[in-house]
Structures are given as structure tokens and as C-alpha cells.
Amino acid sequence: MDDETETIHSGTITKIERQKRIKDRYNLFIDEQFAFSVHEDILIKQRLVKGTVISIEHFKVILHAQEKQQAYLDAIRLLSVRLRSEHELKARLKQKGYEPEIRAITLDRLRQEKYVDDGLFAEQLTMQRIRSQKKGRNWVKQELKHKGLQPEQIVQALEQVDEATEYRHAFDLVYKKYRAEFAEDSVKARRKAMGFLMRRGYSSSLVLRVMRDLVKAYGAANEEDMDFSEGSFEEF
Structure with missing residues (x-):
């Protein structure tokens, strides 16, 4: 998208085309030339329809919204593989190149939508390690620390161990x-x-x-x- 900021100027959306490979993304054409692609949610929220005039400032807003949406989707994909702590998600999003502001916005959204809950994560991981893997509580305590859990969350999780x-x-x-x-x-x-x-x-x-x-x-x-x-x- 950075390269796109160098080539896009103000213009009118003349065509919107759904991508064949990624069904929830759309290619936008400005003045008959391909300009950029966005997620379906951004398309709707930014009211991007044929005939919309795009200024450079508007494009920057779209770019920022698209980056937030992509960070959110990347985090959801990570969580679909396995549960993760906030610390782990922050680290993975940083690896993917997202700036601190985007990472913070993403984690805040995930918290509000109940996709991340470090207290619950600590309890679930503890029970899984104790019951399924038959690890001792000292092992679990060190793992929870490594995953960035707070001391009080670790204590509460270990209190559940029978x-x-x-x-x-x-x-x-x-x-x-x-x-x-x-x-x-x-x-x-x-x-x-x-x-x-x-x-x-x-x-x-x-x-x-x-x-x-x-x-x-x-x-x-x-x-x-x-x-x-x-x-x-x-x-x-």
C-alpha cells in the first residue's frame, strides 16, 4: 500500500471488482486505472462506490482503516490456530510490521469482542498442561510468565490446580x-x-x-x- 500512496492522486472511482482468489477483497479503479484493493468492511464503511471522488487525504484515511482491518484479521487467524495471550499477539503483530498504534487498536478491539482474555487464557492453559500433558505447576508457572501473564493472573490460574x-x-x-x-x-x-x-x-x-x-x-x-x-x- 505504501507504493500506492506514491501513485494515487485525486480521481473518481470508475470500477469496483471483486477479487477471484480472496472473496472479501475488492479491487478499485480510479479513472479507469487499477488503484488499490480493500477489504469488504472498508468498502462499506468508507462508502466506496462507483462515482466516488477520492482525494489524497481520503485515500490516507482509507489506507489507515485498511491497515487496522488487516491487523485485526491477522490476529483472528492467529487465534484460530490456538489461544494466545495479549503478549504473544503483540509480538506476532510486531513481527508482521504493524506499528504500535495499530497493535494497540487491534488488541483493544479483540478485548472488547472477548477474543482475548488473559485471565481465562491462563486458566485454560494451566488445565491443559496439568490434565493433558501432565506437567507440574512449576512448569506451568514458568510458561505463563514466558507468555507475558501478570503475577495475579498466574496465581489465580494455579489456584485452580487440584x-x-x-x-x-x-x-x-x-x-x-x-x-x-x-x-x-x-x-x-x-x-x-x-x-x-x-x-x-x-x-x-x-x-x-x-x-x-x-x-x-x-x-x-x-x-x-x-x-x-x-x-x-x-x-x-
């Missing part, structure tokens, strides 16, 4: 992955299992609880070989 569910996931993960190794060498298996759970973001207190219960599951004889002190986490 401790019993988190424990069950951690226990099941280790039991399925290391149960054979625990039967052969409980000390070696413990080290591997603790490291595995810590990397997935489970807290040290929860990991210790899982280790204790695994020992009980394999018999009291193995418990003497297990170190359940907080110092046992120093190697991780």
Missing part, C-alpha cells in the same frame, strides 16, 4: 516409566524418577511424596536405601 490430581499424574508417570527399574535397583530408579519429575515441573515436596509411596508399593525392605531429605534434590 493437588490430588497433580499427585496422581506424577505417580502414574513414574510408575509406568520406572516400575521395572525400581524392582531391579531402587536407588538408581529413584534418581532417574526424581530427575524426570523435577524436569516436568513438579515441586520437590510432591516428588518426595511420590517417592515415599513408590517405596511403600515395592515393600519396606527398599525404604532403607531411599534418601527422602530435601538435600537429595541438590543434584537436580
Whole structure:
């Protein structure tokens, strides 16, 4: 569109043609020459019809309106792939070359239309990571920070995590992955299992609880070989 500002002068719209490939965009011709294309919404809002006289100032208004509309559509496409935080959307729109003013206008519109809600996003992402991916709350907390969520939003989201569910996931993960190794060498298996759970973001207190219960599951004889002190986490 920048190149178009150099070539367009005042003139009269003599033809409006719907694009074949993109159905909601229209090509506009001024004085029988192709001038620019706009989204259907802009066509309607700016009252662009055959016979309309376009001045350079009017064209600038159209250009700005078209840029806002395109930024909005780009954001909607990003959200159609997956939910995103405001921070993520701002970053992607910046990558696409939109100026701060356009990015701010776009996010404000998305908020008003309820397409973005960081509080809800934090809660949904937390539940998805905890329930579907079986990550620990420390993992989720770091991910939410990385996505630009506010501290209070992170706290509220993590408050929704059921401790019993988190424990069950951690226990099941280790039991399925290391149960054979625990039967052969409980000390070696413990080290591997603790490291595995810590990397997935489970807290040290929860990991210790899982280790204790695994020992009980394999018999009291193995418990003497297990170190359940907080110092046992120093190697991780």
C-alpha cells in the first residue's frame, strides 16, 4: 500500500471488482486505472462506490482503516490456530510490521469482542498442561510468565490446580516409566524418577511424596536405601 500512496492522486472511482482468489477483497479503479484493493468492511464503511471522488487525504484515511482491518484479521487467524495471550499477539503483530498504534487498536478491539482474555487464557492453559500433558505447576508457572501473564493472573490460574490430581499424574508417570527399574535397583530408579519429575515441573515436596509411596508399593525392605531429605534434590 505504501507504493500506492506514491501513485494515487485525486480521481473518481470508475470500477469496483471483486477479487477471484480472496472473496472479501475488492479491487478499485480510479479513472479507469487499477488503484488499490480493500477489504469488504472498508468498502462499506468508507462508502466506496462507483462515482466516488477520492482525494489524497481520503485515500490516507482509507489506507489507515485498511491497515487496522488487516491487523485485526491477522490476529483472528492467529487465534484460530490456538489461544494466545495479549503478549504473544503483540509480538506476532510486531513481527508482521504493524506499528504500535495499530497493535494497540487491534488488541483493544479483540478485548472488547472477548477474543482475548488473559485471565481465562491462563486458566485454560494451566488445565491443559496439568490434565493433558501432565506437567507440574512449576512448569506451568514458568510458561505463563514466558507468555507475558501478570503475577495475579498466574496465581489465580494455579489456584485452580487440584493437588490430588497433580499427585496422581506424577505417580502414574513414574510408575509406568520406572516400575521395572525400581524392582531391579531402587536407588538408581529413584534418581532417574526424581530427575524426570523435577524436569516436568513438579515441586520437590510432591516428588518426595511420590517417592515415599513408590517405596511403600515395592515393600519396606527398599525404604532403607531411599534418601527422602530435601538435600537429595541438590543434584537436580
